[in-house]
Amino acid sequence: MDRLQDLLKNADQSGAAPVERWNPPYCGDIGLAIARDGSWHYQGSRIPRPALVKLFARVLRRDEDGRYFLVTPVEKVDVAVADVPFIAVEMEASGAGRGQSLLFRTNVDDVVRCGADHPLRFVAEGRDGGLKPYVHVRGRLDALVTRALVYDLVDLACEGPDGSGLGIWSEGVFFPLPDV
Known part of the structure; x- marks a missing residue:
């Protein structure tokens, strides 16, 4: 019953990158999408590697205009999100x-x-x-x-x-x- 409590205590509090502080140039749409079921896709193909999805999730940002982006210190690319990420x-x-x-x-x-x-x-x-x-x-x-x-x-x-x-x-x- 306390499994999530233990995960929360042991979580790396710096898990998500500081994407709100980064303002890199926009690099376009490379075909990333998140389906309603939470699965991630690249150019129409499901991304099967959980570690890669978790890495992308760490640098995901939603801007004030409602658009989603993967953001690094040097680039920003679109992510189409069906509902929420x-x-x-x-x-x-x-x-x-x-x-x-x-x-x-x-x-x-x-x-x-x-x-x-x-x-x-x-x-x-x-x-x-x-x-x-x-x-x-x-x-x-x-x-x-x-x-x-x-x-x-x-x-x-x-x-x-x-x-x-x-x-x-x-x-x-x-x-x-x-x-x-």
């Missing part, structure tokens, strides 16, 4: 109510503690009224929570402060579920 594939919950804490691990092994710095948000989708939860990872980068974890989140839903509707607590922050 990461997928939250594992979750640990400890505590309950206001004292609850949620940890998420992404498909590229980022581990984040949901709270004020890593908020959870819900987007109502389409006519069927489904919800897509996202957790903030870093910079302007989010992870889509997998369907399996959505069921776990629903099990954790409780009434908010002063009976303000259903939502999820983590690190003392209440994340309300939208009315669907």
Whole structure:
């Protein structure tokens, strides 16, 4: 149960490169893309090496205009992202109510503690009224929570402060579920 907690404690806090500080020249579109399922592709072919995907993820940035780029100190190239770049594939919950804490691990092994710095948000989708939860990872980068974890989140839903509707607590922050 404490596997993600151990990963978070032992994580290299410098895991992501300081891409927000780099302003290299734009070098164009070389055919990089991230599919809805979190898989990375180069010129239409899936990138099969997890280590390479994790390396690319370390230098991924989303600019204020919503465009995604791989950024190094000397170049910047486009990345087409179908939804968001990461997928939250594992979750640990400890505590309950206001004292609850949620940890998420992404498909590229980022581990984040949901709270004020890593908020959870819900987007109502389409006519069927489904919800897509996202957790903030870093910079302007989010992870889509997998369907399996959505069921776990629903099990954790409780009434908010002063009976303000259903939502999820983590690190003392209440994340309300939208009315669907």
